[in-house]
Amino acid sequence: MAVYEPADRSVGDGTSRAARSDHSHWNWLLVVPLLLTLYPPLYNHKTPKLFDIPFFYWFQMLVIVVSVTVTLLVYRKSRI
Amino acid sequence: MFDNVNGVELTIFVILFVVVSALGFVAARWRRADDLQHLDEWGLGGRNFGAWITWFLLGGDLYTAYTFVAVPALVFGVGALGFFAVPYTIIVYPLVFLVLIRLWSVSHIHGFVTPADFVRARHGSSTLALLVAITGIVATMPYIALQLVGIEAVLKAMGVTGHVPLIVAFAILAAYTYNSGLRAPALIAFVKDTLIYVVIIVAVIVIPYKLGGWGEIFGAAETKFTKSANPNDGVLLGGPAQLQYATLALGSALALFLYPHSVTAVLASRDRNVIKRNMAALPAYSFILGLLALLGFMAIKAGVAPIGSNKATGAPGDANTIVPLLFDKMFPDWFAGIAFAAIGIGALVPAAIMSIAAANLWTRNIYKEYINRDATPKQEAMSSKIASLVVKVGALVAIIALDPQFSIDLQLIGGVIILQTLPAVAIGLYTRWFHRWALIAGWAAGMLVAFITLYQIPQKKFGPGGAITIVKAHFGGNGYPLSKFGFDTKATIYAGIVAILANLIVCAVGTLILRAAKVPDGVDATSPTEYFADQDDPRLRDLPAVVH
Numbered sequence: 001m002a003v004y005e006p007a008d009r010s011v012g013d014g015t016s017r018a019a020r021s022d023h024s025h026w027n028w029l030l031v032v033p034l035l036l037t038l039y040p041p042l043y044n045h046k047t048p049k050l051f052d053i054p055f056f057y058w059f060q061m062l063v064i065v066v067s068v069t070v071t072l073l074v075y076r077k078s079r080i
Numbered sequence: 081m082f083d084n085v086n087g088v089e090l091t092i093f094v095i096l097f098v099v100v101s102a103l104g105f106v107a108a109r110w111r112r113a114d115d116l117q118h119l120d121e122w123g124l125g126g127r128n129f130g131a132w133i134t135w136f137l138l139g140g141d142l143y144t145a146y147t148f149v150a151v152p153a154l155v156f157g158v159g160a161l162g163f164f165a166v167p168y169t170i171i172v173y174p175l176v177f178l179v180l181i182r183l184w185s186v187s188h189i190h191g192f193v194t195p196a197d198f199v200r201a202r203h204g205s206s207t208l209a210l211l212v213a214i215t216g217i218v219a220t221m222p223y224i225a226l227q228l229v230g231i232e233a234v235l236k237a238m239g240v241t242g243h244v245p246l247i248v249a250f251a252i253l254a255a256y257t258y259n260s261g262l263r264a265p266a267l268i269a270f271v272k273d274t275l276i277y278v279v280i281i282v283a284v285i286v287i288p289y290k291l292g293g294w295g296e297i298f299g300a301a302e303t304k305f306t307k308s309a310n311p312n313d314g315v316l317l318g319g320p321a322q323l324q325y326a327t328l329a330l331g332s333a334l335a336l337f338l339y340p341h342s343v344t345a346v347l348a349s350r351d352r353n354v355i356k357r358n359m360a361a362l363p364a365y366s367f368i369l370g371l372l373a374l375l376g377f378m379a380i381k382a383g384v385a386p387i388g389s390n391k392a393t394g395a396p397g398d399a400n401t402i403v404p405l406l407f408d409k410m411f412p413d414w415f416a417g418i419a420f421a422a423i424g425i426g427a428l429v430p431a432a433i434m435s436i437a438a439a440n441l442w443t444r445n446i447y448k449e450y451i452n453r454d455a456t457p458k459q460e461a462m463s464s465k466i467a468s469l470v471v472k473v474g475a476l477v478a479i480i481a482l483d484p485q486f487s488i489d490l491q492l493i494g495g496v497i498i499l500q501t502l503p504a505v506a507i508g509l510y511t512r513w514f515h516r517w518a519l520i521a522g523w524a525a526g527m528l529v530a531f532i533t534l535y536q537i538p539q540k541k542f543g544p545g546g547a548i549t550i551v552k553a554h555f556g557g558n559g560y561p562l563s564k565f566g567f568d569t570k571a572t573i574y575a576g577i578v579a580i581l582a583n584l585i586v587c588a589v590g591t592l593i594l595r596a597a598k599v600p601d602g603v604d605a606t607s608p609t610e611y612f613a614d615q616d617d618p619r620l621r622d623l624p625a626v627v628h
Binding site (some may be wrong): 027030031032033034037038039040041044045046051052053054056057060061063064067068070071072074075 | 160163166167170171173174175177178293294295298315316317322325326329330356357359360361363364366367370374
């Protein structure tokens with residue numbers, strides 16, 4: 001890690017960095033995995049089966065992929 | 081101690097265990113600092129871990145050996161309800177994505193090592209910080225003890241009995257954690273996670289093939305649960321179990337990153353992007369966990385009987401042994417040995433990080449706050465190193481001298497009580513609206529509700545013909561019956577959610593009262609822009625000059 005002289009300290013305050021924020025419309029996408037998993041009646045079914053695995057199980061495994069995609073998207077879009 | 085031991089399995093297990101222990105000691109020199117005698121070095125690995133190390137470290141930290149034996153055991157026992165671990169670990173990352181980067185930034189500017197450090201600065205209350213620290217330590221201790229249960233399950237399956245091997249394993253773990261700090265689990269996590277990935281991927285390909293396919297496996301599970309008298313088990317969730325499933329997933333997710341060991345691993349990362357990338361990449365472990373949960377169904381099809389179970393007397397036995405037994409049955413000895421090593425080593429990584437996190441809480445929020453206010457960084461590091469030993473001895477004694485059930489009960493309580501730090505820590509990262517004394521009152525209310533609800537939950541056994549026997553009168557689970565609130569339903573709700581709701585209500589009402597009474601707020605030592613500072617920010621504290 002670099003060592004900053006005290007003189008550098010003034011640069012950090014009140015400049016562009018102060019305007020940094022974590023607000024972004026893209027953040028709302030993070031709600032999608034929650035909606036898909038926190039309402040069990042949505043997926044508490046046996047059919048359709050995939051490779052003989054009941055819907056309940058493969059659907060939730062699929063939501064993992066959705067969650068990754070969404071999180072990556074938010075990360076990319078909100079990068080400052 | 082070594083009757084009926086499988087020699088091949090044990091040899092491979094011991095070899096891998098020795099290799100990993102050596103790594104643990106060598107880790108002290110890895111990415112070496114000039115001096116380990118500083119808490120940022122010993123307790124946070126230099127605060128400089130990149131994306132890959134953090135991924136392995138957090139993965140090794142959050143997905144513990146106990147998870148790996150207990151989740152399939154739960155699926156083996158009750159079916160769909162045990163699969164809650166998957167939605168739990170799906171929602172946790174999007175849920176905490178924005179929260180953790182704030183915690184990272186403000187912690188790096190102020191040099192916070194524990195969540196209680198943050199609470200103290202943010203709310204200007206050392207009482208609240210102490211409560212958060214004690215909650216963290218109490219919740220973490222039984223979790224460490226349960227890692228021993230994970231190792232024990234593997235040893236039992238190999239035919240090794242007695243406590244001596246367990247003591248030896250933990251003594252080695254204690255020694256290299258003392259020596260290398262967080263660098264040891266970080267390095268070992270590479271081996272642990274690689275082994276776990278290989279074992280699980282092979283398992284979900286080979287075992288279903290041997291058992292005749294997924295159709296057969298789920299068919300066997302269906303038959304088992306249809307015969308069982310328990311209304312809550314099944315390949316799908318029973319009606320009343322759905323609320324329990326969702327609230328358990330949500331409550332567990334909210335609690336996960338309040339645990340001190342999760343915070344430790346997060347604070348050890350180099351910058352905000354490392355955390356963000358990990359929130360996207362960590363679900364790879366959730367996928368493995370999902371596959372692992374399905375091993376519970378495979379064990380049903382394979383006819384695995386837990387060690388200690390007896391059909392004639394109806395004794396359930398130790399369900400935690402089903403995954404090791406399944407491996408023993410389905411794999412050749414050499415691969416079973418690797419699989420057992422994966423679980424055994426899997427216990428070491430979280431146990432090390434948890435003991436470091438608990439030790440840091442002790443040092444920063446009790447030792448430095450109340451015993452030695454002028455502690456030098458070197459004294460802080462020393463205090464943590466010794467505390468990490470004490471914590472491990474405590475866990476070992478809890479497992480050997482007391483009934484392991486005691487640790488399991490405590491861990492159940494631990495998940496609920498750690499959730500009670502949510503308003504002070506997680507909500508505190510966003511707002512200071514809650515008054516500090518209201519937060520304390522809310523915490524107390526949450527704790528009280530946690531104990532009352534968990535105390536009232538019995539563990540039931542369903543006999544043929546609908547006969548219900550109470551196996552344990554108290555602390556028998558975490559599903560609190562809604563009927564106790566006067567609702568006409570059989571549904572249960574995760575006790576943690578009830579407790580946190582009580583906590584939040586008291587926080588809000590208390591805040592309004594205290595504001596009306598003009599009780600002064602604490603002083604906030606943080607400023608709004610500090611929550612977005614990244615590694616390039618000059619305000620960021622450099623690693624303090626090494627103390628010689």
